[in-house]
Amino acid sequence: MKSDRDRSVRLLWEPPAEPTRGPKAALSQSRVVEAAIKVADAEGVEALTMRRVAETLGFTTMSLYRHVPGKSELLDLMVDAVWGETEHTPQGPWRAGLDFFARQVWAMYRAHPWMLQLTASRRMPGPQAMTRQDAAYAVVSELGLASEEIVAVVTAVSHFVEGVGRTMADRVRAERESGVSEEDWWNGREALWEHFTPDRLPMMTHIWNSGGFERMLDQFEFGLARVLDGLAVFIETEERPLVRPETCL
Amino acid sequence: MKSDRDRSVRLLWEPPAEPTRGPKAALSQSRVVEAAIKVADAEGVEALTMRRVAETLGFTTMSLYRHVPGKSELLDLMVDAVWGETEHTPQGPWRAGLDFFARQVWAMYRAHPWMLQLTASRRMPGPQAMTRQDAAYAVVSELGLASEEIVAVVTAVSHFVEGVGRTMADRVRAERESGVSEEDWWNGREALWEHFTPDRLPMMTHIWNSGGFERMLDQFEFGLARVLDGLAVFIETEERPLVRPETCL
C-alpha cells in the first residue's frame, strides 16, 4: 500500500516502453486501470480489490502486479485516467470559463464518485490532472491578478465543488450500499425523528414543518452562483487586500 | 463493519442505562470513544484499529465489543463526540454568525482531520451534530428567506469549509505519514518537476516562476470572504430566483 514516490512519478508521467523480450503480454496496464475504474464505478471503491479486478479480467490476482506496482499506484493511475476523460479547455471570459471548469469537475464527480474518497491522500499529481489545472488558471489569467490571486480564485471554486461533490458522492454510495433511495432511507428512520423535537432542534423542526427539506434547492447551482458572485465582487474591487496565511495550520 | 441503523440511533441519541447486575465495568463507552479519538488524532484514521484502541487502554481487543457494537458504530460515536467539543451557538447578524460557524467547523477539522475521511459515508447524525446545524440555521433565520433558502445558504458555507478542510487534512495526513513537511516533500520531487515544462503547462510554470506558489494566500480566509460576499449579493437582491434541482444527481 506504500508507494515509492519516484516510481510513481515515472509511472504517471513517462509511458512505459514496450519490452522487447519475453512473451507478449495478454494483459496491459491500461486494461487493468480500465477494469479497476469499472469496478469502482459499479461497486464502489470499497469493493475495489485486487482480487476483484483480476476476476473481472479473467486473470489471477498476482498477474496484475506485472502491470501495476501495487494498489496505491493503481489508484494514482485511475485518478489521472479519469481526469483525462473530459474536455480540458474552458473558453470565454473568466466567469463563463470558471463556470465551465466547475461543471466539468462536477460532471466528473458524478460519473466517478469514488474520486472524492481517493484524492484524500497526497496522491501523485498526474499529467491529466495538471493539464486541467493549468487550463483553469489560464481562464483567469487575463484579469491582471497577481499570480497568487489566480491560484486563490481557482482554488476557491475547486474547494466548493469538492464540497458539494462529497455530499453527492456520499448519497450515491449510501444508495448503492443500502439499495434504498435517500428519501426512503430517511423516512424509515422513525427512531431518529422522535428525537427531533422543537425544544431541542427548533430551527430544524421549523424548516421541516414548512417543507424546506422537501423542496431543496439545487446545491450545486445555488452554491456555484454565489461563489462566482463573490469572486466577481473581489475581481471588480480596486483595492484588493492580500490575505496572507498567518496560522495556516 | 455493517451497522444496524436503528441500533445506531439508540446508541447516539439515547444514553444507555446502567445495568444493575453483573460486575462493575472497568471500561466504559466514553472511555473507548475518547481513546479512539486520541488514536485517530495522533496516528490517523488508518491506524485506528480495534486492536490499537484496546492496546492504548490496556485491555484486550474483544473487551471493546462489550461497550461498542462494532467499529462502524464506534466511528459514529467519535464523530458526534467531536461535534460536541466546541461552542455551538453563533451570535450576531447573519454574516458574523456564518463567519463564526465556518471558523468553528474549520477549527474542528484542523484538530481532527480524520473527520473528513469518516463523514464520507451516510453516517447516522448524532445530537451534537444536529444541534450545531440547528444553530447555523438560526443565524440566517431572521432574513426573511424561504426555508429552503436558509438550508441552501448554510449548506453553501458548509460545502466550502468541507472543501478547504479536505485539502488541509490531506496535507496534515501526508506530513504525518511521510514525516516530511509539505514543502520539503515537493522539493524532493525533482523527477516530477522535470515534466513541468512551459509547453505542456504554460500557466503552471508561469505562476511558479513568478512565485505565485510560494506566496500562497490563506485559502480559508480568502475563500470564506468570497463565499460570504456572494451570499450577501444574494441576500440583498430583491428578486431571488429559486434554483430548483432538475437533474439533481
Add this chain to the structure above:
DNA sequence: TACACCGGGTGTACGTTGTACACGGTTCTA
C-alpha cells in the same frame, strides 16, 4: 443465606485484505 443468572473481560479462530516469493513457460538477443 443459597443460588441462579446477568454481564464484563479473555482467548481462539475464521474470512478477507494486500502482496512477497518461487516457479514454469515463452520469446527475443548474443
Add this chain to the structure above:
DNA sequence: TAGAACCGTGTACAACGTACACCCGGTGTA
C-alpha cells in the same frame, strides 16, 4: 543454440474486523 528477460500462476503470510465459547464476579430473588 544458450541464456536472459519477462509473463502469468500458486502458495503463503501478516494485519484486519469480529463471531463464539469461556470464566468468573457481583446482584436480585428464593
